[in-house]
Amino acid sequence: MSKDGTTYHTLLARHDAMRLRRQLLSSGGDTGGRPAAGESYDGAADQRIIMRDLDLVGPFDELIRDLYQVLFARHPSLRSLFPATMAFQEAHLARAFWYQIEHLDRPEEITERFMQLGRDHRKLGVRPAQYTAFEEALREAVRLRAGEHWSVELDQAWTRMLRLGVDAMVRGADAALREPPFWRATVTGHRMCGPDLAVLRVLPHETFRHRAGQYTAVESARLPHTWRPYYLAGSPDQDGEVELHVRCTGPGGVSEALVHGTGPGDEVRLGPPKGELALGDDSAGALLLVAWDTGWAAMKAVLRDVERRARSAPGQRARRVRLFLGTGAVADLYDTDHLTGLEQRCPWLTVVPVAGGSPDEGAYDRLARAVARSGPVPGDRALIAGPPDMVRTVTAALAHAGLPAQHVRHDPLPAGPRDLPHLAGSALR
Template sequence: MGPFEELITQLYEVLFTRHPALRGLFPGEMAFQEAHLAQAFRYLLDRLDRPEEIAETFTRLGRDHRKLGVRPAQYAAFEEALRTALRVRTGGRGEAGLEEAWVRMVRCGVTAMVRGAEAALHEPPFWRATVTGHQLVGDDLAVLRVVPHETFRYEAGQYTDLESSLLPHTWRPYYLAGEPDAAGAVELHVRCTGPGGVSEALVHRTAVGDEVRLGPPKGNLTLGEEPAGDLRLVAWDTGWAAVKALLQEVDRRVRTSPGHGVRRVRLFLGAPDVAGLYDTEYLAGLERRRPWLSVVPVTGGAPGGEGYGRLAAAVTRAAAP
């Protein structure tokens, strides 16, 4: 464990000792949370000369953190714990200037988070939802359909953090796979990559009728304004969920805008093997009905290595004159 991680461990130890009631806002296993905070600290340190970028990012974080039950007053307890942790890690010999520099840095992010939380008071901090569909695809992939209890608006290409009732205070991000159906259900594709965690709970221990919670939709993998020219979409495995949403959005624009110029859309869809290509019936039907769509399946290799290389090579070949 490096000095940075040691500081964070010490910070949470102080925080929970002095404010034990705050422990209930965090997951039982803190490793992911500590890594998340380390990432936030590094983000701040790398962008001290870009305060506008920090403000934009941490404003979004403040909106998102409402789902955790965090209140503005609790940030003061965090600052107090940070000061103490810094003194402990330096054996009480740290310079006052260093401590104040850390506090000013953190306050820069916290101020934006409070602003973001206050600006989002018009919307729920999270949305309760009921599982209405749970389809296993192979041994470790599930396609879920969940119906939010309140209106849940999002753009194609966005994702949501999801909490299972089996793992309170533990949230993981999943892309939303298309528009809600007539019943208001939204679709999520979840791959279990190991034992424990939210994905394992959703794939192997979740059934129709169970309840989950959705965080505010976020992300900018969206079409934005009307795109011009051809469109290439690239996805590996469950990345298909986000691309499915984008394809549905393109289809909606083509159908509802008479003056819309039908572009050519090419989808490069990768998986370790042919069996890993799922939802193929839907995709084949869409390709038959929409002459502007062509699908290029790419199989072979593991994610993150040879598989991504094959996928990138296929896209590059298609782009060559």
């Protein structure tokens, strides 16, 4: 047996032993920081403890760095599950922790989000027993950071928070056992639409079911264990191909590998599809689509779905759709032939390009003002795709214009200390 295999079976035995111990203790008195069977979890109480003493374990980025240092020192074989550069992974974990801290008084929301996360983490090769090692590393990191101020109360609050998320992740992974953890796919087309933008066609080797408006994480063979999210520009064709729009955002990353280092015949891997922009069965009200740059990929998929529905019900009046497409400069607009053809054959569609300026120069504000001036009414439905700051700006403008929050959908925004201004040292700075 390999050393890695021996390490995993050791972790598995420890995981099973800890699970048995918790079950036995839950019928007695000591629950080891976990609510006893039948008890509800008081997340608000743990939220108060963690928030009260957060400065004792901070800065936040150092807590996470210590966590990984402990994890890899105790279990060196786990290092192979992570990318060579840990900065993005550390920031990703910081966002997950911030999300849990901010939502700990709403544990059902954490459960829903982390079940999806567990399904998604299967592509990384993470197995349930390895979460036990992660829990132990976090507890040790909290103890190291708090020093003489460490307490059982603080330890158990962090442990319960982590276990809430981990339990949901394990359940999510178990529920997805019938689907692949990832899909291998071959690049069949690579079209440059500018010096730093490419549209890729990829053909999954197995059936890849997704809905219009969803996105997937993509891994390039050039950067193992490094995944980045990209929208899927359309429902699968009859031959199963999907389309990805990728803008290179800097050197050395997945986007550069896909834009400048990938061509037909190369292989990529796709994670499970997910996202909040699928239309579902709701066809009431006009549809307001707002995208920035490659967020257009999501809206291209949604528009194809709307067109398909309109063709399948020729006797019904198609819902009115307005698309606001924001970009830094007119030259950055792409895929215009497809968009022009769509607008010409679909009388229910109005396209409004909004170009000019960088985000620092108020470009997001200009886009938001254009959307608000279009006169959204309470019955409209809005879908937004793009950078988090753009989404926040447009969402606020729509709320000010009177569009109900439940009629505005976008994919989850990164969690962070935006609502916790007294805390410093976040990995998200």
